[in-house]
Amino acid sequence: MKALDELTFDNRFARLGDAFSTHVLPEPLDAPRLVVASEAALALLDLDPAVAETPVFAELFGGHKLWAEAEPRAMVYSGHQFGGYTPQLGDGRGLLLGEVYNAAGEHWDLHLKGAGMTPYSRMGDGRAVLRSSIREFLASEALHALGIPSSRALCVIGSDTPVWREKQERGAMVLRMAHSHIRFGHFEYFYYTKKPEQQALLAEHVLNLHYPECREQPEPYLAMFREVVERNAELIAKWQAYGFCHGVMNTDNMSILGITFDFGPFAFLDDFDAHFICNHSDHEGRYSFSNQVPIGQWNLSALAQALTPFISVDALKEALGLYLPLYQANYLDLMRRRLGLTTAEDDDQQLVERLLKLMQNSGVDYTLFFRRLGNESAALAVARLRDDFVDLAGFDAWAEQYKARVARDGDYSEEQRRARMHAANPLYILRNYLAQNAIAAAESGDYSEVRRLHAVLSKPFEEQAGMEQYAQRPPDWGKHLEISCSS
Numbered sequence: 001m002k003a004l005d006e007l008t009f010d011n012r013f014a015r016l017g018d019a020f021s022t023h024v025l026p027e028p029l030d031a032p033r034l035v036v037a038s039e040a041a042l043a044l045l046d047l048d049p050a051v052a053e054t055p056v057f058a059e060l061f062g063g064h065k066l067w068a069e070a071e072p073r074a075m076v077y078s079g080h081q082f083g084g085y086t087p088q089l090g091d092g093r094g095l096l097l098g099e100v101y102n103a104a105g106e107h108w109d110l111h112l113k114g115a116g117m118t119p120y121s122r123m124g125d126g127r128a129v130l131r132s133s134i135r136e137f138l139a140s141e142a143l144h145a146l147g148i149p150s151s152r153a154l155c156v157i158g159s160d161t162p163v164w165r166e167k168q169e170r171g172a173m174v175l176r177m178a179h180s181h182i183r184f185g186h187f188e189y190f191y192y193t194k195k196p197e198q199q200a201l202l203a204e205h206v207l208n209l210h211y212p213e214c215r216e217q218p219e220p221y222l223a224m225f226r227e228v229v230e231r232n233a234e235l236i237a238k239w240q241a242y243g244f245c246h247g248v249m250n251t252d253n254m255s256i257l258g259i260t261f262d263f264g265p266f267a268f269l270d271d272f273d274a275h276f277i278c279n280h281s282d283h284e285g286r287y288s289f290s291n292q293v294p295i296g297q298w299n300l301s302a303l304a305q306a307l308t309p310f311i312s313v314d315a316l317k318e319a320l321g322l323y324l325p326l327y328q329a330n331y332l333d334l335m336r337r338r339l340g341l342t343t344a345e346d347d348d349q350q351l352v353e354r355l356l357k358l359m360q361n362s363g364v365d366y367t368l369f370f371r372r373l374g375n376e377s378a379a380l381a382v383a384r385l386r387d388d389f390v391d392l393a394g395f396d397a398w399a400e401q402y403k404a405r406v407a408r409d410g411d412y413s414e415e416q417r418r419a420r421m422h423a424a425n426p427l428y429i430l431r432n433y434l435a436q437n438a439i440a441a442a443e444s445g446d447y448s449e450v451r452r453l454h455a456v457l458s459k460p461f462e463e464q465a466g467m468e469q470y471a472q473r474p475p476d477w478g479k480h481l482e483i484s485c486s487s
Contacts, residue, residue, distance in 0.1 A: 001046060001047060001048040002045070002046045002047055002048070003047075003048070003051065004047065004051050004054075004056060004057065004060065005067070007045060007047075007067065007069075007100045008069075008100060008101055009067065009069035009070060009071075009098045009099065009100055010099050010100075010101055010107065011069075011070075011071045011098045011099050012099055012107070012205070012209060013073070013075075013096060013099065013109075013180075013181075013182075013205070014071040014073050014096070014098070014099075016201060016202070016205060019195070019198045020075065020076065020186075020198070020202070021073035021074055021075045021076060021091075021096065022073065022074045022076070022118065022119050022120075023071070023072065023073055024072055024073070024074045024095055024115075024116075024118045024119070025066070025072060026063035026066070026072060026095055026097075026112060026115035026116055026173075027063055027115060027116025027117070027126065028062060028063035028064045029062040029063055029064075029157065029158075029159035029160075029161045029171055029172070029173060030159050030160040030161045030171075031159055031160040032058040032059060032061075032062025032063070032064060032157045032158070032159050032173075033058050033062075033157065033158050033159070034052055034053065034057060034058050034155065034156075034157060034158075034447075035130070035133075035134065035155070035156040035157065035158045035172065035442060035447050035450060036134070036137060036155065036156050036447060036450045036451050036454055037049070037052035037057075037154065037155040037156075038137070038141050038152070038153060038154060038155070038454070040141070040144075040152075040458065041141070041152045041153060041154045041155075041177060042154065044102060044106070044108060044152065044177065045100055045102055045108060045154075045177075046102045046103050052155060057155070058157050061112065061154070061155055061157045061173060061175045062157040062159060062173060063112070063115055063116070063173065066097070067097075067098070069098065070097045070098040070110075071097075071098050072095045072096065072097050072098070072112075072115075073095065073096045074090060074091040074094070074095055074096075074118035074119065074120055075090060075091045075094075075096060075181065075182075075186070076088065076089075076090040076091075076120060076189060077089055077090055077183055077185035077186040077188070077189045077252055078185050078188045078189040078192060078193075078252065079183070079184065079185030079188060079250050079251040079252025079253075080185075080188070080250060080251040080252075080299070080302050081250045081252070082250065082282075082284075082286055083286065085188075085192070086252075087189075087192065087193070088120070088189070089120060089185060089252050090118065090119070090120025091118055091120055092117075092118060092120045092121040092122060092124050092126060093113060093114055093115065093116070093117075093118070093121065093124060093125075093126040093127060093128055094111055094112065094113045094114075094115060094118075094176075095111070095112045095115045095118070096109055096110070096111050096181060097110040097111070097112055098110055106179070107179060107209075108177045108178070108179065109176075109177060109178050109179070109180060109181050110154075110175060110177060111175070111176040111177070111178070111181050112173055112174075112175055112176075113128050113133070113136070113173060113174050113175075113176055114126075114127050114128030114129075114133060114171060114172055114173040114174065115173060125163065125164075127161070127163045127171045128163075128171065128172055128173065128174065129163050129165060129169040129170065129171060129172060130156075130158055130169065130170050130171075130172040130439070130442060130443060131169070131439045131443070132172075132264075133156045133172040133173065133174040134156055134172075134435070134438060134439050134442060134450055135263065135266075135435055135439070136153060136174050136176070136263040137153040137155070137156045137174050137454070138153075138430050138435055138438070138450070138453065138454060138457065139260075139263045139266055139430055140152055140153035140176070140260075140263065141153055141454060141457065141458060142429070142430045142457040142458075142460070143244070143260050145457060145458050145459065145460050146238075146242055146426060146429075146460055147238070148235070148238045148239065148242065148244065148260060149231070149234075149235055149238075149257075149258060149259040149260060150259055150260040150261075151176050151177060151178040151181075151255070151259055151260065151261055152176070152177040152178065153174055153175065153176055153177070154175040154176075154177055155174070155175050156172055156173070156174050156450075157172060157173045157174075157175075158170060158172050158442070158447075159171050159172060159173075169443075170443070178255070178257070178259060178261070179210065179257060180206070180209070180210055180255070180256060180257055181255075182202075182205075182206060182255070182256045182257075183251070183252050183253065183254055183255060183256060183261070184251040184252070184254040184256065184299060184302060184303040184306070185250075185251050185252035185254075186202060186256070187199065187202065187203070187256075187303060187306040187307065188251060188302065188303070188305075188306045190202060190306075191305070191306035191307075191308075191309070192306075196309060199306075199309065200309075200310075203221060203307075203310060206224070206256055207220055207221065207224050210256070210257060211223070211224040211227055214227060219311070219315070221307065221310040221311050222311050222315050222316075222319065225303070225304065225307055225311060225316065225319050226319045226322065228256060228258060228300070228303070229300055229319050229320065229322050229323050229326070230258075230322065230326055231257065231258025232254075232258045232296055232299075232300060232323070233296070233322070233323050233324075233326035233327040233330060234258070234326070234327075234330045235258050235259065235260065235296075236292055236293055236296045236327060237327050237328075237330035237331040237334060238330070238334065239260075239292060240289075240292065240293065240331055241331055241334035241335055241338065242268075242334075242426070242429075243268050243269035243272070243289075243366045243367065243429075244260075244266070244267075244268055244269075245266060245267045245268070245269070245276060245277075245278040245287075245288075245289050245292070246260065246263075246266055246287065246292065247264055247265040247266045247267065247278045247279040247282070247287055247483070248262070248264045248265065248279060248282075248287060249287050249292060249295045249296070249299060251299050251302050251303070254299050254303075264279070264483075265278055265279040265280070265281070265483035266278060266483070267432050267483060268367070268429045268430055268431060268432075269289065269366045269367075270365060270366070270367075270431060270432075270473065270474050270478075270479050271359075271363040271364060271365055271366065271479065272356060272359040272360055272363075272364055272365075272366040272369075273289065273360060273363075274288075274289055274290040274356065274360060275288055275289065275290060276288060276289040277289075278483055279483065280483065293324075293327060296323070296327070297320065297323050297324065300320055300323060301320060304316040304317075304319070304320060328349075332344075332348060332349055332352070334424075335348075335352045336348060337420075337424040338370045338421075338424050338425055339351070339352070339370075339373070339402070340373070340374055340378075340406065340409075340417055340420060340421040340424075341405065341406070341409050342409055342410055342412075342420075343408075343409050343410065345405065345408070347405075348405075351398075351401060351402065351405060354398050354401075355398055355402075358389055358391060358394055358395055358398060359389075361390060361391060362388060362389040362390040362391065364388050364389065365388075365473050367425075367426060367427075367429050368471075368473065369385060369388070370421075370424075370425040371422070371425045371426070371427050371471075372384065372385060373385065373421065373425070374417065374418055374420075374421025374422055374425055375418065376414065376418070377414050377417075378402060378403050378406040378407075378417075379403055382395075382399035382402065382403065383399075386399070422461060423461055424461075425461070426460035426461050427460065427461065427462075427463055427471045428456050428457055428459075428460045428464075428467070428470050428471055429457075429460065430453075430457055431474050431478065432474070432478060432481045432483065433474045433475065433477070433478025433479075433481065434453055434470060434474075434478075435453070436478070436481060437449060438450040438452075438453045453470070456470045
């Protein structure tokens with residue numbers, strides 16, 4: 001394991017030059033202190049978990065110190081925000097400190113959010129507050145534990161620095177990690193500003209570093225775009241299968257690697273609601289839960305437009321045509337697993353749709369239903385879950401169809417069924433009210449609940465002794481929390 005001063009930097013994005021980013025130093029936080037750190041993320045950098053408790057750790061990720069080899073850069077990009085194009089965005093409160101590679105040869109961006117003003121801060125102060133930093137940390141690590149591709153979070157550093165939002169709060173920084181922080185909006189920026197040389201350099205950078213296997217194809221750029229389409233189809237299928245709402249699917253929040261990226265007003269579903277809107281600023285419901293699927297395709301179309309200098313329009317359209325079939329295949333495969341099915345039948349899509357409609361009309365808890373469905377035999381499970389539904393006749397009809405489907409699926413023991421279903425259906429998810437409880441404690445100086453919740457969410461499929469309170473339906477107040485973009 002390494003010490004903090006032994007990290008090896010290779011700042012590949014910084015070497016692209018000033019057309020792509022601006023050198024900015026982080027603005028230090030007052031009295032920086034560790035709120036929470038991820039041992040799993042520390043391991044990605046070959047760091048000993050004990051380093052997180054040292055004073056220098058908080059100083060490095062609170063803006064007071066910097067590695068000699070780091071080259072902090074604020075990235076420039078643009079993007080479509082709620083459907084309208086914004087010509088210049090960029091890292092308004094974030095800095096790419098540098099790229100570190102580990103003993104396995106993996107490169108990881110160290111991206112500090114809340115590091116102060118940059119040339120791209122627009123009207124903002126460049127700061128992040130404690131509550132949003134905690135939410136992003138918890139979400140990044142929770143999604144990873146669920147098997148959903150995501151950026152990672154190393155730590156949250158709290159402070160005494162005052163920050164004004166709707167009220168005075170405390171500033172914080174979260175250290176985010178990914179193999180790249182390049183977004184769809186990077187390509188849009190150079191396309192719409194008509195800078196073909198820089199756009200070509202960016203495309204080569206992404207192709208060489210992140211999609212090298214595409215070099216072997218007759219049309220490498222087309223192969224790369226097709227891979228981006230495939231990754232996003234799989235990503236959004238996992239969001240939908242596990243009830244995750246991103247909340248702000250602007251093109252500047254879409255990763256070129258197809259990972260969950262830039263957490264704002266996200267939420268996991270409590271009661272199933274296909275029309276759920278988690279962002280209280282989304283008055284039209286553009287980024288509602290069910291709309292994430294077509295918006296994913298819309299965003300890929302925006303990226304395709306930016307790639308027209310490299311790829312023919314017909315080829316781009318053909319690649320985009322892969323999105324919905326790939327999404328549907330991935331989604332149905334995941335839902336079969338959630339239902340405990342190991343084979344495929346033509347009517348499985350209808351089986352899933354009928355269940356979701358019944359859940360929608362009855363306000364059934366999305367996560368707990370699937371978990372409890374695997375607790376015992378199909379017959380006993382549906383009998384116990386029946387009382388959660390309003391339309392009893394409708395549920396009974398579905399239950400008969402489901403039991404018959406399970407009977408046709410294969411010959412396996414109840415123990416095997418339970419183990420397989422529990423491996424696909426989490427017991428613990430990051431419910432908004434759980435995050436709010438942890439945030440309220442942290443804002444009063446008690447970080448123990450943030451750390452406890454992080455530990456529970458790191459093993460979402462395993463029943464953990466003494467943690468029953470994290471696997472319950474939320475209280476009524478916890479179902480109606482409004483989450484904003486304010487951070």
